[in-house]
Amino acid sequence: MLLCDIGNTFLHFYHKGRIWKEKPYALTKKKENLPIYYISVNERFERCLLASHPHCVNVNEHIELQTQYVGLGVDRKAACRAIDNGVIIDAGSAITADVMQEGVHIGGYIMPGLEAYRRMYSDISPVLNREIEPGVNLSILPQNTADAISFGVLKSVILMIKNTSRTKKLYFTGGDGKFFARFFENAIYDNTLVFKGMQKVLEKQI
């Protein structure tokens, strides 16, 4: 069984403990007899997968989560299913934060992803078209434009996560998850979180 998580930038695959990502318009050929169980938040990229492989099963509807949240993305639901207690941060195209308590989803919020921040600054003014510097010093006030932007992005995301976490354990996933995890003591990075949640559900239901 091959698992796939279709996001807004990449398709992420999981097979026998191995994880990798592919671009939607450059998908590799998979073994024909291997069924792909997938979740998707992007219809266009979903069609790319369906066109390239005969045995695909959309399991969006099977990913159930106890929550009052209306419209929670299926990838967030899957990651939350993997964790009973803690804060799940998925840092990809967007940065989502979701709080789980005793297996119940308490709520969550959405920040832009790092690449979205970078594009946003360059849209405001060409002067602000700078890379986000991961090593910027977050404990002293910036003294130039590049640092002022990196500080503005990274510190605001980190303060938000700190404010949500308090004593709760943090679980990071997604492309920039590893990077953000290093700012927190009570953090675990696990890039298979969505797939662990999918597996947990599928083992019960399929």
Place this chain on the structure above:
Amino acid sequence: MLLCDIGNTFLHFYHKGRIWKEKPYALTKKKENLPIYYISVNERFERCLLASHPHCVNVNEHIELQTQYVGLGVDRKAACRAIDNGVIIDAGSAITADVMQEGVHIGGYIMPGLEAYRRMYSDISPVLNREIEPGVNLSILPQNTADAISFGVLKSVILMIKNTSRTKKLYFTGGDGKFFARFFENAIYDNTLVFKGMQKVLEKQI
């Protein structure tokens, strides 16, 4: 004497205590004999002003500020000149924060403006194309997409400003300055801050 602050969205004018903004390609005709002293961070919009009025004086170079910050925008410099002690937040196309202490600029940072955030979310995914809801409850975790976005934007900006301010007084200016000021006890909203700084400098130098 007419003052003008050319930003990345609007041209802001100041005359005899009155303040107003105009779009760069729809500038009204001003009295021909009235000189316009202006600062600018946008060359294209600066040319719009120069094309529409004969007596314009660029005073960018006169706006000096004691600082180690390299590349500080002239509008930020002008606003800082108006305040000797405190944090100056200019919430416009971008949200800038600058700390002044005994007339010296200590440093500052740049976050995206509210409109930039809104555009950015819709770029990530059409599902995230929502207005930022100013009344969102910031003390409970969101339970739907619109709140999750508004919470992500507003709370991250507010936590950053709180973290910078601590016991310092906050001075808000810019199009969204009034909105953000209401989240803080130690805050003053003054949409003439840039012009006050310009006046202070010009009275001395011209």
